[in-house]
Amino acid sequence: MLEVILVDDDDIVLMMQKKMVSRCEISSTPIIFKSALETLDYLNKPETLNNIEKKYLILLDINMPMMSGWQFLDRIKEHPLHDRIHVIMVTSSIDQKDRRKAETYKRVIDYIEKPVTLKHCQNLKQLQSISEFF
Template sequence: MLHKILCVDDDPITLMLYKMVIAKASFTEEIITAKNGQEAMDYYANLKATNDTRCPELIFLDLNMPVMGGWEFLDNFIKKEYQEFNTKTKVIVLSSTIDPTDIEKSKTYPIVIDFLSKPITKEMLEDLKDKL
């Protein structure tokens, strides 16, 4: 079981479903949510400001969001200033469309360990346990 995960998605219903499925699968002790990439970056900036090293071990990341999308989040998160977090955190991209271009692009980010189609399921989480 993971200690903490971060779910980043602009759809509140999707976030609620993630929480339910993740809880049923006993996948993590704590679930943090963010409505877009900027909220997720703000979360990490707060961890950094308070010297809190207890960061999520996994991020479920949507790609298409207002304010800051998933690609922009990844471009910011992999910067050296977030190295204390991005070396401990893995990312699963979750998208409602499986565009081969997006799948290939996700492979260029070393912290992205998988690209999955929404919605998340208990079976997906079981498979992920093996990868983590």
């Protein structure tokens, strides 16, 4: 089972992403967090840690207050669920340094410039690491 998690500090972006992942049948019920810290708290809950059936697809913004997407990625490197987490960086950054940096993280499987479109969603469903869920 693949659980989809949307992480962004912008309510409008979250609303648009939720509609898009539902529309293209990635998830009809994504979990939504406004910060990377909230996401980390969720991943650390005993009921999350103990569910060995699930894998996680996290659509993660880079620039957020309190904990950036980069800091989140650094924190999950040693997380017990690390091997079951797949991350799509979803950002407004057009800086190629960010794209190259994302490629250095093992759990990052794609990098998307906002907004997420239907074409992005269709491409995500073809990614080898998560295609089995679609």
